[in-house]
Amino acid sequence: MGQNKSSMSKEKRALLDDLIKCIEIPSVSTDSKYKNDMYHCCDYIKAYLSRIGFEHVQNLDGGGYPAIYADWMHATGKPTVLIYGHYDVQPAESLEGWLSDPFHPEIRDGHLYGRGATDNKGQLFMQLKALETLFQQNQLLPVNIKLVIEGEEEIGSKTMPEIIDKYKAHLSADLLVVSDTGSLQKDAPAICHGLRGMIGFELTVQGPNRDLHSGSIYGGVVQNPIYALVHLLNSMKNDQGYITIPEFYEDVKLLTELEKDTLDSISFSEEKLKEDIDVTQLFGEDGYSFLERVWTRPTLEINGIEGGYQGEGMKSIIPAKAKAKVTCRLVPNQKAEELKSIIDKHIRENTPVGVKVDIEWNKCSDPFFIQPDHPYILKALSSLQSVFDKPVQLIRGGGTIAAVEMMNQTLEIPAILIGFGHSTSNVHSINENMSVEKFEKAIAALSNYYLSLGKDIIETNDYIK
């Protein structure tokens, strides 16, 4: 544990202890070498849930890493809230750039640093600590609560479709609440009414059966698989940021007046972002504002590329193989499965001569959307506002939480996304962190929300999808 330890009250520290222990478990779902840590983390959270008062604590098995289920269903006549979170985290392979070990959290200047500090262990524990507080204060909860905490969010919620299908009855509820998004303001949360979907694939280009000398006898007559990959990737997006795969944009829906107004009400400092990430110029699709680009337009990004010689110095070869990892973010009304066909077709039709191409698809997710004036959303806005000094904004998200859209579709319940992250939280990056003050306020705000949901009965029929 880090410096500034002494400056924090014993009570504050205690509130963080369970979270810190959870972050210390490197539950990286994308890399199989962390398999034991994944199960360890799952068991750790289950033990915690039993301890604070939850019942029926169990694994939901879909064939991959289990999701955790628990419930407390004794608020007769009150709504049932399904709370979703995830216990897996993004990789943090190297210490390069991390000021402290990503899996040995440290508190510095009022922030807790570690992988998962915000995404999602930190935000999950905001929810759990709010419920623990309500249990402690009243020996009961103001609403019925079901928890579903999955272990595969960072790998596209691979087996969540199976889990949701198989345990549909367990998961039935009146609304879904999720804290796995962010806010544009550092000191206040935001409610998110739309998320982008995602599809991802690995593209492997196989050239000759071995690396060849780039000079004698091969240089000029053999297709270079790295160049073939470059031409293929180039054919998918132009240098103006426009995706050039035919039919890619076909199902993108135009924004309504209400959506446009909601977007226009939000100001965002592009200058601050540029400074934060140290680029001289932002870059995106022509003809759209900053927030339209990140929230309402699809993307196609290369997340990783490799091929040939990557060591020190030079090696004059035509390499045997090259590959790239690509993901697309999707927006309403694009459908992940349709986009996969469209991209697959484009790649087949544009594969350069002299190489073989293989496409391996990752699990995918449709985009999510809920009307910005849904009653459960308006209620959440006022509950949050009572705790935070700054205005709680109604935003959309550029990211993807596959499970949200699945549950939204399969369980036919509205999803309320209350997000406490921020760009300075560095989710998916080095030095991920969470403000300790925000953690405390979030616990109070979420308690308020559940108390208020227990008080009023909201007529939502008009809004159910």
Add this chain to the structure above:
Amino acid sequence: MGQNKSSMSKEKRALLDDLIKCIEIPSVSTDSKYKNDMYHCCDYIKAYLSRIGFEHVQNLDGGGYPAIYADWMHATGKPTVLIYGHYDVQPAESLEGWLSDPFHPEIRDGHLYGRGATDNKGQLFMQLKALETLFQQNQLLPVNIKLVIEGEEEIGSKTMPEIIDKYKAHLSADLLVVSDTGSLQKDAPAICHGLRGMIGFELTVQGPNRDLHSGSIYGGVVQNPIYALVHLLNSMKNDQGYITIPEFYEDVKLLTELEKDTLDSISFSEEKLKEDIDVTQLFGEDGYSFLERVWTRPTLEINGIEGGYQGEGMKSIIPAKAKAKVTCRLVPNQKAEELKSIIDKHIRENTPVGVKVDIEWNKCSDPFFIQPDHPYILKALSSLQSVFDKPVQLIRGGGTIAAVEMMNQTLEIPAILIGFGHSTSNVHSINENMSVEKFEKAIAALSNYYLSLGKDIIETNDYIK
């Protein structure tokens, strides 16, 4: 040591012993972790040269790995032959695909397998064993011999310009002989009258200061350095194999009738090559024959590329950085320094917005050319032909031996390239090897050449550059 050991006569084995011990030293010049091995290899060869009868055995220092010099200058009135070779080898990092350890040579089915078995340790020892044989048979050599064996050929002969300049007097000679090329026929050597030059660079594209989440707040508004690199590389060569950098082809000279005839006299099985490297289709610049493409046209190849997440599974990021290693082969009358300016300008003018680009140039080399009817070449052809059953061809080479062109230019002597490699030798690739029978015949043929050079005096004034 491998199998089939017993099936080889003691005498044959003895002929290979010094070479095998040399291959066992992993003298990889491009990777600094092999630094000690480089010096070890240098010392090993020097000890061998002293043992067989050479004098003035010494290092020539140019600031990098030393070149080895040795001479025997007692053939009064006879020509002085400068023989060039190199003791450094290409990397062979992994055992993937190697049937035996690249640095523990093994003889299988009449071939010696190991890194450097052909390029260049094997061919260097053909020369050295020919001279050792002449020493043993006559206690003297038929011509004056100077040896220069460098340690930086595989990294573009970085400090050879300094060495050649500094030791110009040491290296003065009537002709340069080099065995570091190949033949189109497995069972016969070839004489090479042209080589391509080379320039190489590493291109680094820096985007944001850290990997960013590809969804929320960044996905759609930040230039992806991998995509920027893809667009930049795409702007350099089109999908028809044509290099699209303005002025790139400007100084490429047209072939003379004699050169065309020499080219046309050579048949080459493209089918066999396709089968050997397992590609369904060859690919190159439109409008040129196979041999024109590999010997007389310039190339631009990506030798390696990397950026972003390369581990298991997916990681949905916009990465901070991407880089590519690129080399070009040059042909007469392109000049390396001019091409560097042309490429540098193109990259500066085509750098996508929102990223910073850095170019790091490797040492470069001009192309080499000698008239196919030069007397020293005709003499070499007949000497070789007396030993090999198949016709010894007059070819060009697609590769680059930087030192050859430097010595050709600086020392103003003709260079005779007698090459014993073949595509099945797998130089720069896995399972590099050399035919033991060819090794023996090469020793006899090279002895013949030096004996014949000692007999006649050739009038070469007309041909000196």
